[in-house]
Amino acid sequence: MNHERQHPQAPIADFIARRWSPRDFDAGRPVEHEKLASCLEAARWAPSCYNEQPWRFLVTDRFRTPAAWQQLFNTLSSGNRGWAANAPVLVLISSKLHFTRNGKPNRWAAYDAGQAALAFSLQAADLGLATHQIGGFNAAQARKAFNIPPAFELLAVMALGYMPASEPGVEAPAPLRVRKPLQETAFWGQWGTPFNPSA
Amino acid sequence: MNHERQHPQAPIADFIARRWSPRDFDAGRPVEHEKLASCLEAARWAPSCYNEQPWRFLVTDRFRTPAAWQQLFNTLSSGNRGWAANAPVLVLISSKLHFTRNGKPNRWAAYDAGQAALAFSLQAADLGLATHQIGGFNAAQARKAFNIPPAFELLAVMALGYMPASEPGVEAPAPLRVRKPLQETAFWGQWGTPFNPSA
Numbered sequence: 544m545n546h547e548r549q550h551p552q553a554p555i556a557d558f559i560a561r562r563w564s565p566r567d568f569d570a571g572r573p574v575e576h577e578k579l580a581s582c583l584e585a586a587r588w589a590p591s592c593y594n595e596q597p598w599r600f601l602v603t604d605r606f607r608t609p610a611a612w613q614q615l616f617n618t619l620s621s622g623n624r625g626w627a628a629n630a631p632v633l634v635l636i637s638s639k640l641h642f643t644r645n646g647k648p649n650r651w652a653a654y655d656a657g658q659a660a661l662a663f664s665l666q667a668a669d670l671g672l673a674t675h676q677i678g679g680f681n682a683a684q685a686r687k688a689f690n691i692p693p694a695f696e697l698l699a700v701m702a703l704g705y706m707p708a709s710e711p712g713v714e715a716p717a718p719l720r721v722r723k724p725l726q727e728t729a730f731w732g733q734w735g736t737p738f739n740p741s742a
Numbered sequence: 743m744n745h746e747r748q749h750p751q752a753p754i755a756d757f758i759a760r761r762w763s764p765r766d767f768d769a770g771r772p773v774e775h776e777k778l779a780s781c782l783e784a785a786r787w788a789p790s791c792y793n794e795q796p797w798r799f800l801v802t803d804r805f806r807t808p809a810a811w812q813q814l815f816n817t818l819s820s821g822n823r824g825w826a827a828n829a830p831v832l833v834l835i836s837s838k839l840h841f842t843r844n845g846k847p848n849r850w851a852a853y854d855a856g857q858a859a860l861a862f863s864l865q866a867a868d869l870g871l872a873t874h875q876i877g878g879f880n881a882a883q884a885r886k887a888f889n890i891p892p893a894f895e896l897l898a899v900m901a902l903g904y905m906p907a908s909e910p911g912v913e914a915p916a917p918l919r920v921r922k923p924l925q926e927t928a929f930w931g932q933w934g935t936p937f938n939p940s941a
Contacts, residue, residue: 551783551787552779552783553776553779553783554776554780555780555783555784555787556757556864556868558755558864559861559865562787564789577939580752580924580937580939580940581752583928584939586927587921587922587924588759588761588921590763592877594921596927598927599928600937601929602928602929602937607931608930608931611931611932650877650897651856651877653850653852653856654853654855654898657853657856657859658860660853660856661856661860661861662860664789665755665757665861665864666754669755676791678791678792678849689932689933690933691933698850698853721793722795723786725779725783725786728786728798729782729798729801730798730799732801732806732807733888734888734889738801740776740782740783
């Protein structure tokens with residue numbers, strides 16, 4: 544595939560550019576409660592269809608709710624356990640599948656939960672924290688472990704913490720991130736016609 | 743319902759706080775191409791499962807691709823046509839339902855498209871633009887109008903433009919936005935146990 548590395552094709556805000564998903568965390572450094580609250584609060588202000596706010600964030604903390612953290616950690620695929628073991632916070636992200644207002648299926652349940660998840664991640668990055676979302680987890684096991692009603696779909700586990708290299712006031716360098724060229728995912732006027740960022 | 747108005751329960755970044763979804767746009771003021779490119783570029787850097795980047799953004803511009811804009815506008819529900827008629831840009835947001843790498847269903851297709859959509863919205867707000875996402879549109883009609891393959895789910899139409907009151911350097915005041923209390927959507931250690939932002 545014709546991917547490109549870390550070259551924005553148009554100017555973007557720092558708060559977008561600085562977010563990335565590390566595969567390591569500082570295992571000994573807890574996340575301050577007030578920063579956790581800010582991340583959840585940022586998610587709260589995400590937009591959603593009919594303002595349903597279908598997302599639910601179940602927070603587990605290796606230092607403060609160790610049994611819950613372990614239960615959630617145990618649902619991760621083996622490939623993710625290696626690095627996620629160092630994450631001080633794991634958040635289970637879920638979404639309500641029907642509208643509260645009328646009981647009808649909400650086809651934006653996952654879409655809107657994704658919006659809330661990105662708000663969480665960007666707020667975290669703004670506070671010097673890092674996030675890495677994990678799709679590779681056993682949703683059925685997580686549902687059972689936390690007794691989550693079937694009305695909610697379990698979508699992702701968000702790892703949250705500080706990066707090992709990070710010190711107060713010192714940011715770890717972002718690695719090269721890889722994305723498709725903008726022209727492959729943004730179209731102009733008709734399907735498949737590439738959007739040209741420079742004209 | 744026990745909603746709360748516009749009172750953040752924990753500090754959040756300006757780039758989160760300033761985004762809201764107006765129901766009016768300055769119909770006579772186009773969106774600069776470079777700003778549009780920045781919004782799409784911000785979406786490009788959203789995270790996604792296996793870095794699939796399943797989202798596709800089809801951009802239509804009332805000034806530059808008027809026929810396409812009209813076709814997309816025509817898919818909107820009557821309730822949204824009133825205010826969206828003033829939006830200079832309408833973007834159809836879709837997502838690929840299967841992974842390109844192995845053809846398996848991507849259950850994060852909508853979730854990841856939501857992340858990209860929020861990145862677009864926050865970048866827009868950072869540039870003084872406003873966005874309002876619309877779920878109320880006829881997806882089948884849009885698919886037919888733009889000949890979009892069934893491999894893609896059509897999720898939302900994003901209206902983009904300037905707010906009527908906005909002048910260079912002057913921001914329109916954000917209205918009171920309503921959200922559920924954080925305690926209803928964020929849990930601590932177990933399902934249903936409210937997260938307390940202050941302790």
